[in-house]
Amino acid sequence: MYNCVEIQKNIYWVGINDKRLELFENLWPLEHGVSYNSYLICDEKVALIDTVAEGNYEYYLKKIQSIIKDRKIDYLIVNHMEPDHSGVIPTLVRNFPDIKIVVNNKTLDILKNFYQLEDNLHLVKEGDELVLGNYKLKFYPIPMVHWPESMVTYEETTKTLFSNDAFGSFGSLDGGIFDDQLHLVFFEEEMRRYYSNIVGKYGVPVQNALKKLSSLEIKCICPSHGPIWRTNPQKVISLYNKWSLCESDKGVVIVYGSMYGNTAKMAETIGQSLVKHGIEDVKIYDSSKTHLSYILRDIWKYRGLIIGSCAYNNGMFPPIENLTTKLLQLGVKNRLLALFGNYSWNGGGVSNLEKFAEKSGMELVGQSVEVKSSPKEEDLEKLRELGKLMADKLKS
Numbered sequence: 001m002y003n004c005v006e007i008q009k010n011i012y013w014v015g016i017n018d019k020r021l022e023l024f025e026n027l028w029p030l031e032h033g034v035s036y037n038s039y040l041i042c043d044e045k046v047a048l049i050d051t052v053a054e055g056n057y058e059y060y061l062k063k064i065q066s067i068i069k070d071r072k073i074d075y076l077i078v079n080h081m082e083p084d085h086s087g088v089i090p091t092l093v094r095n096f097p098d099i100k101i102v103v104n105n106k107t108l109d110i111l112k113n114f115y116q117l118e119d120n121l122h123l124v125k126e127g128d129e130l131v132l133g134n135y136k137l138k139f140y141p142i143p144m145v146h147w148p149e150s151m152v153t154y155e156e157t158t159k160t161l162f163s164n165d166a167f168g169s170f171g172s173l174d175g176g177i178f179d180d181q182l183h184l185v186f187f188e189e190e191m192r193r194y195y196s197n198i199v200g201k202y203g204v205p206v207q208n209a210l211k212k213l214s215s216l217e218i219k220c221i222c223p224s225h226g227p228i229w230r231t232n233p234q235k236v237i238s239l240y241n242k243w244s245l246c247e248s249d250k251g252v253v254i255v256y257g258s259m260y261g262n263t264a265k266m267a268e269t270i271g272q273s274l275v276k277h278g279i280e281d282v283k284i285y286d287s288s289k290t291h292l293s294y295i296l297r298d299i300w301k302y303r304g305l306i307i308g309s310c311a312y313n314n315g316m317f318p319p320i321e322n323l324t325t326k327l328l329q330l331g332v333k334n335r336l337l338a339l340f341g342n343y344s345w346n347g348g349g350v351s352n353l354e355k356f357a358e359k360s361g362m363e364l365v366g367q368s369v370e371v372k373s374s375p376k377e378e379d380l381e382k383l384r385e386l387g388k389l390m391a392d393k394l395k396s
């Protein structure tokens, strides 16, 4: 076996760890890499569940062949068409021309348009069964988690859910592949980052998927990125439930945009007041320094959100404008919001933050604090008061 891991009898992880890619979807930083998990079931029939991103084919094939030797792959289960899981399908099909590609009705068009593949398709709908021998696969579409054709595959004998992107995390699998072999604090953060960055907009579809899957007994979750959850799969299911309902913890993210550091000083004043008034978890981010990916991750965790911006060409500072646009797209709810900012001529930062606040539907705490150029003692007092108001709201 060439760097594969047997996860159950005759069921193997044949995934790839990618530590080179800088940006996932050419957008989200991968400081600690990412894994493309693919699974191989070697029964009377051989089935491959999802593939890997383009560029990894040689290594991937070597892994597969070290298990199947000269057998063929009978079925390729396509749970999701995003190229991080479908990129090598055309090459695989050239190498295994008889392979049957298992798809749902929403996959057809996407498969054809990406790879011009229309033959040897095996169409399944919700609840359909595919018997491999000892193992039996059942298919459940979970539309818009996070693409229209997204689907999960359930193996009945072992009660294993191959969940594709659902329950996936950033971060490569460094030696261990199971939850009990890895640092869970790190992976819970990376899972929430993945959720907020990629899946966050689709809270309602996630809720629908969780309802659909609630009738299944699930002993192990095998996602397409990050750890396999075999010790306590219910834990990640409850995290998905929490995140998709936009439920949050007591804590505050302060994020600001500042050129000369005055708005940054204001952020620090609010942060000190929050801690003084009993909030233990306070994260302060400079939007120019920390990638949006990490800021969203923490906004998904904490109930308090305080945004500050200096004025910039009658508007918000560009990274803050970007953040607010993203928050509206994602539809983040159930947050307590407070605003502050800074200007020298006619403003534009705070006034536009207030427009954002109205569109967001978030509950505004206190009056915005806007200062001219640099905060004076009376401004600092207003900022401390704003921090106290937020702390009191969070504690009540």
Ligand SMILES: Cc1cc2nc3c(=O)[nH]c(=O)nc-3n(C[C@H](O)[C@H](O)[C@H](O)COP(=O)(O)O)c2cc1C
Pocket (backbone or CB within 6 Å): 257, 258, 259, 260, 261, 262, 263, 264, 310, 311, 312, 313, 314, 315, 342, 343, 344, 345, 346, 347, 348, 372, 373, 374
């Ligand atoms: C490119 C640029 C555009 C600016 N646009 C505005 C503006 O539209 N309205 C305004 O009142 N101040 C504007 N300013 C001034 C800053 O917002 C102001 O000096 C503020 O105090 C800077 O806060 P900071 O110290 O947190 O960077 C601009 C400054 C720069 C460099």
Ligand SMILES: [Fe+2]
Pocket (backbone or CB within 6 Å): 080, 082, 146, 165
């Ligand atoms: Fe995806």
Ligand SMILES: [Fe+2]
Pocket (backbone or CB within 6 Å): 082, 084, 085, 165, 224, 225
């Ligand atoms: Fe993915």
